[in-house]
Amino acid sequence: MIKVNDKYALPFLTGDEQSLNERVAKIHKQIHEKTGKGNDFLGWLDLPKTYDKEEFSRIKKAAQKIRNQSQVLVVVGIGGSYLGAKAALEMLNSPFKKKGDVEVIFVGHQLSAQYTNELLSYLEDKEFSINVISKSGTTTEPAIAFRIMKNYLESRYGKVASKERIFVTTDQSRGALRSLTTEEGYESFVISDDIGGRFSVLTAVGLLPIAASGVDIDQMMQGALDAYNHMLSLDNEAYKYAKLRYRLYKSGKKIEILVNYEPSLSFLSEWWKQLFAESEGKENKALFAASANFSTDLHSIGQLIQEGERNLFETVIKIGKTEKDQQIPSDPNDLDGLNYLAGKSIQHVNDKAFLGTLLAHVDGGAPNIILEVPTINPYYFGYTVYFFMKAVAMSAYLLDVNPFDQPGVEAYKKNMFALLGKKGFEELKETLLNKLEEK
Numbered sequence: 001m002i003k004v005n006d007k008y009a010l011p012f013l014t015g016d017e018q019s020l021n022e023r024v025a026k027i028h029k030q031i032h033e034k035t036g037k038g039n040d041f042l043g044w045l046d047l048p049k050t051y052d053k054e055e056f057s058r059i060k061k062a063a064q065k066i067r068n069q070s071q072v073l074v075v076v077g078i079g080g081s082y083l084g085a086k087a088a089l090e091m092l093n094s095p096f097k098k099k100g101d102v103e104v105i106f107v108g109h110q111l112s113a114q115y116t117n118e119l120l121s122y123l124e125d126k127e128f129s130i131n132v133i134s135k136s137g138t139t140t141e142p143a144i145a146f147r148i149m150k151n152y153l154e155s156r157y158g159k160v161a162s163k164e165r166i167f168v169t170t171d172q173s174r175g176a177l178r179s180l181t182t183e184e185g186y187e188s189f190v191i192s193d194d195i196g197g198r199f200s201v202l203t204a205v206g207l208l209p210i211a212a213s214g215v216d217i218d219q220m221m222q223g224a225l226d227a228y229n230h231m232l233s234l235d236n237e238a239y240k241y242a243k244l245r246y247r248l249y250k251s252g253k254k255i256e257i258l259v260n261y262e263p264s265l266s267f268l269s270e271w272w273k274q275l276f277a278e279s280e281g282k283e284n285k286a287l288f289a290a291s292a293n294f295s296t297d298l299h300s301i302g303q304l305i306q307e308g309e310r311n312l313f314e315t316v317i318k319i320g321k322t323e324k325d326q327q328i329p330s331d332p333n334d335l336d337g338l339n340y341l342a343g344k345s346i347q348h349v350n351d352k353a354f355l356g357t358l359l360a361h362v363d364g365g366a367p368n369i370i371l372e373v374p375t376i377n378p379y380y381f382g383y384t385v386y387f388f389m390k391a392v393a394m395s396a397y398l399l400d401v402n403p404f405d406q407p408g409v410e411a412y413k414k415n416m417f418a419l420l421g422k423k424g425f426e427e428l429k430e431t432l433l434n435k436l437e438e439k
């Protein structure tokens with residue numbers, strides 16, 4: 001299980017814990033009785049127990065089909081329809097491509113012409129399939145990418161054979177992607193109405209690309225189920241984390257940096273950023289969700305964490321033990337002076353880097369919350385994502401905002417549509433053009 005170590009955060013805390021505990025108890029009831037703000041988006045809460053087993057086995061079959069017919073799986077999606085799968089793949093697969101592996105490549109998570117063009121060239125001599133993921137089916141970035149990828153796929157395999165290579169994950173009945181799927185007869189999977197994008201990694205949204213890459217999704221769901229059970233009662237580690245970050249926020253901290261000491265966790269942090277920032281960042285509230293990869297970033301933003309404005313704290317994901325380790329060899333000449341480490345492992349050095357940094361940053365006035373995760377495997381991916389989802393629900397409710405909407409994301413979209421000349425946005429276009437011309 002994940003343990004929250006608060007030893008290095010407690011000295012920085014102010015505020016009355018008793019009254020906070022009473023609020024937490026009330027919110028816990030609200031979450032489980034589904035009576036709080038946005039309560040129609042709590043489908044993720046019981047999912048590890050109630051997920052559709054029939055669809056789950058269909059996902060595994062589709063993943064196998066993709067593995068049989070493709071060298072590359074192109075996954076089209078953005079935000080919650082991208083980050084969860086990306087986080088799992090980075091965390092659980094080797095950073096170096098192995099012969100025979102299905103390579104999963106994402107597109108539609110930005111609007112880069114260069115990237116899209118390079119991808120098309122890369123696919124030229126490879127067998128590939130597409131998994132397009134969009135709950136709304138209308139998000140501009142993936143919609144454009146899918147149109148381009150589908151065109152290219154059909155030019156390669158023909159329209160009929162392409163149908164065997166397109167896998168759609170979208171809403172059950174609404175949206176452009178659902179209509180297209182029904183019309184073309186693509187194999188499809190459902191994102192249920194009561195699960196928002198950033199809470200969807202344990203649905204087909206995450207499961208299909210993750211399974212296609214060869215990761216054991218049974219283990220992943222087992223981890224999520226255990227987390228679900230460990231976090232059913234009021235006294236749980238997710239709420240402990242939520243309370244700590246809330247109290248740090250209330251004592252004046254404005255930035256939370258999620259820190260890891262394993263590069264394979266860097267996209268878990270990207271997933272976490274969306275989860276916390278979209279859930280909490282509203283009504284002029286919330287901690288800024290940032291991330292850092294150590295020891296890499298100790299040689300860049302480490303200086304600021306140590307001595308910059310004291311408006312931040314760190315939440316460190318500490319992995320107990322990695323599956324693989326590497327010994328440092330002895331050298332007869334010892335010109336680099338490293339023989340004092342000969343026979344020691346890199347893991348050992350990394351552990352000392354963690355401890356040294358922890359003490360230095362805490363001494364420098366940066367509180368540290370430590371999340372102790374035993375190891376990196378599919379089980380702990382499932383466990384960790386459920387832990388964070390439960391934590392963010394509590395944390396956002398403590399801020400008294402709706403954890404499950406994201407109204408602010410529409411602002412850039414509207415402006416972009418207007419500037420692109422989309423029908424219905426003519427007036428806004430005028431206003432924007434005037435603004436751009438103002439000196």
Ligand SMILES: O=P(O)(O)OC[C@H]1O[C@](O)(CO)[C@@H](O)[C@@H]1O
Pocket residue numbers: 078079080081133134135136137138139142197198278406409
């Ligand atoms: O799956 P969709 O509907 O394409 O949305 C993708 C992402 O866009 C957002 O709605 C924000 O625009 C996210 O919440 C979501 O994860």
